[in-house]
Amino acid sequence: MNRSRLKQMLLPMSTAVAQRISLENHLSLETLLSGSGEEHHFNGMCQAACIASFLCEAGYGAAREGLFGDAERVLLDCRRAGIETENWRFDNASYFILAEILTLHDTQFFITPVRELIRANERLKTHNALAAQKK
Template sequence: MLLPMSTAIAQRISLENHLSLETLRSGAGGEHHFNGMCQAACIASLLCEAGYGTAREGLFGEAERVLLDCRRAGIETENWRFDGKSYRILAEVLTLHDKQLSITPVRELIRANERLKTS
């Protein structure tokens, strides 16, 4: 619980996140892919707050805005898609989250997930 997760598990999570991002960029994504991106962004933000990784100022606010825009469009049109700007912002979040997964103790990941569930 005091060590980071295994490299294999961290790589699997990273791959799932990046595949969701690519799928949404291509326009072939669905709500499931979108929800995965929201979870990754929220966990990354919570881990930054806990001291695991640093993000540039405003990154998570930008990520929240593009996620809300995608959600709105997805609900209205059933087209779950990220444009180029949204893609770049969320790719930055995922790059940070990949680093977090390699250094964050498992207990902190569990705490972040619990916080996400209760918020």
């Protein structure tokens, strides 16, 4: 790996990329609150919550006690309702929990080296593959 590439891996992602991802996440959250959400909006929230959790475990950011458990609960409730009714939405309580996650995740973008973001994404892929095998 050349020096330039190595340096990029040790630094946080560019501000432009971080802002684009953040905007997509926050728009998905708002769409789910409005009741106009679709499964892909929900999946984006799941991904953001998982990555934020993995990054906290790795020491990038701090979450209040129980935040990720609360997020898992509301995401499972939304998934269940979305599958049953095809209405992918968050209520106000769910919205505030996921907004807290996204706020944390936004700060993580500016302190986490790219290599750690890649590791967290790989971990999510492995987690999803294992979950798919169990079905």
